[in-house]
Amino acid sequence: MSHDNCHHDKKFAVINPSKICQPMGAVQALLGVKDTIPIIHGSQGCSTYMRFQLTRHFREPIEVASTSLSEKTVIYGGEFNLMKALKNITEKQTPRMIAVASSCLTETIGDDMVGIIEKFKDANQDLPIIIPVSTPSYTESHVEGYNRTIKALVEHLATKSVPTGKINIITGNLCPADVTRVKDILKTLKCDNIILTDTSENLDGPLTEDTLSLYEGGTSVDEIEDTANSMGTIALSKHVNSAGAYLEKKFGIESISGPLPAGMENTDEFIKSLCTLGDYEIPDSLEKDRGRLLDAMVDAHSYNYHRKVAIFGDPDFVSGMTRFTAEMGMIPSVVCTGTESKIFTNDMNLISHEKGISPVVLAGGDLYDMHRAIKKTGADILIGNSYGASMAKEENIPLFRVGFPIFDRLGAQRISTLGYKGGIEFVDRLTNTLLDFYYDEAGYEIIEEETDVEKTLNTYPVMEEI
């Protein structure tokens, strides 16, 4: 693996970011919680622009309230607006929970959200649960925002009572279809579980008016309370395991961190983790799904072999995809995540070593860096979100859209890559993308005519002359 210091021509500017700020992660996590109102304590743009990104990705209405801070707030503090917001919400609506995420503005002016919420609770009765989450936008990224939010939920709610034998699954920011894939595996294994948090229904809703009310789907407050009684926690993303660590320390619940079950080896690993925590029988159907993934990989191998692939997105997604594409015989040439992370670089070291590959690894990189690296190392296909489109166009390679956000194609909520079944879909679609791009309409490789072909042809006698 080469740790290309790709910042040699750029040290300061971020150009075309591949990360978002922490409150986005908080919202992503909270959209999987039932009957809950997320609110961002900040300027109106914080909630509005995030809703904009989320709504055009999921093609669902996205509701995130704002404390609508203004100039006065900055001088006198945001207490008045936060109190007023809580008052307005509780006056007209009866959610089970309100979760308040902070912003760079309120963190910088030093609003004491915990104190303000306590004060509100003291002055009012019959309130929903109100939880503050500290998500300063100027540290780390949306990935950490997600992590902190799940941790805050568990810290505030998890309560010891009777052991349930369930497994807590912290998903990280997955698309609804992938949450469903993970749940399918758990169901096959008859593994009772609590998903933190379950966006599968909320962010892929049917066409009904009910989708405009508070979510009836998703993880319930009761379930989050019950996480203290599970027999284990698995975080599918290594970057969002703080809640698992907390439950382990506080309640002695064993915690396993990652990897994201992308591809065969990682899905095997996930099932192994489940079997470490509990006594599950592997049914035939799961073995068959695995066999089908292998079958798909074998069917596709000749098209994928040694194709160079460049991958960008959230850190665990990128490491998962790197391993998966390497399993398929592809060569990950550039891998990039916007989040600086030791875990990520360690993962990459391990995968590179195991698979004998040496991708350019950009941890804390942006799409400018990525593009530079692709120009140097080459890539036959790019895997990532819609922001990769212009780069792919310039390099004349196809973009396989997966991740967040995808706003220029339909069905982002239904792209699944995880587990054996999601893996099958991924292998087929990725390979078909290559077939569409590099092969002719009948599936044969496009071969450039030799320049002297015509000359050769001309030397053959023409029919008429014979």
Added chain:
Amino acid sequence: MEPVIETFESRKKHMCVKGEGLSIPVCDKASMPGTVTQRTCVYGGARIVLMPITDSIHLVHGPIGCAACTWDIRGSKSSREDLYKKGCSTDLQEKDIIFGGEKKLFETVMELNRLYNPGAIFVYATCVAGVIGDDIKAVCKKSQEITGCRVIPVQSEGFQDHNKTKGHWIGGDALLDYVIGTREPEETTPFDINIVGEFNVAGDLWGIKPLLEEMGVNIISTMSGDSHVEEIAQAHRAKLNIVQCQKSSNYVAKKMEKKYGIPFIKVNFFGLGQTVNSLREIADFFGDEEMIERTEKIIEKGLNGVQDEILDYKKRLTGKTVALYVGGNKAWSLVRAFEEVGMDVIMSGTKNGIREDYERIKETVRDGTIIVDDANSTELARLLKKYRPNLLISGAKEKYISLKLGIPFCDFNHDRISAFAGFKGFISFAKEVDASVSSPVFNLTSTSLSDNLTLKDNLKTENPLDNISSTNLGGDQHVP
């Protein structure tokens, strides 16, 4: 009187019906904390006004989110550079918050100048940049001196106001203070104009520009669609400013009138009648006989090309109702265009309207039209449910609220697909509206499997064709 919809007491006066009680709604007030506001911040307002300047780098001085969520959203097209599409940020970190971000900003500006050699670098202040007291002006001045590149501060701290209109003004101020009047044109003509408040969303400008050029006017600059900063620098030599988006850009036009004595007229290229009026007003302003003659020919040709093309659309759209809920300008500028395809505007509202905007709306719409200010998402859903228009015109955040209610929708904001301005644009407009309003999918949205199963049982005794004709053949979809 019955309120327009049920909502918070203090919000009821933000909605009214023209011809009854309140003459215009209460407006320009801070949104209620705790609601899902459809508004954005001052930074957003400034950014959308300036971002269409294509040869410039737009650098957001703040934590990553402010740039990450907004860098590609304008839908504004370019015929030349695509530098403006890059998402640039100083990505402020905790240590910058503590020790100040000026040095990082300076280095970032220097670096971007070195990498791209842009026409200008616009530096946008965000909430945090303002709170920590970074002197953006000083950094811009210093880096401009060193690089020779225009480095322009935009003091757009997001929290400054509840209304992003303030952001439009701040964006305008950046042009007025640092760009306009800084370069002399090589040549001038008696017919020099600027097109102000035209952002070339989906290519609108390209529907207008050929008409104006054929008339014989000379376009010095557009603010800011498909523009270069050096063109805007010469804008002070125009004889006339024409203002398309009067919501965002009357401010700039008024200031230019005061500072440079350039008169302005309000134009509107959405819809046939409005396009015709606008072209005539421009020609009348110059009073040049030949130009007036040419303009009449352009109008005749333009109208001839359209009428036949829209017949089909108009047949299907006549009598259908539409609700507008937009940033500002389109709340009045689209009304006539809809009337021209036979539709009836039953509601018009804005997220950021100020008094003069609502006066405009009131003048434009007919009696009985609902006028709405700053409706939050719950209120919007209630309005749609209660009045069930055949179409909602709004932006991305409102789209799925409408669609989930089975109400056809067109995004006329950043995500608009086709250009609507001018004569040819009107055909695209009719086509796109028709594609939403008349799509048969909306005949199915209120059905359910269980209903259909019961219906099938009932149908056995009736003539099945009676029902098929009303459900499948594009009849009235929505019975209010």
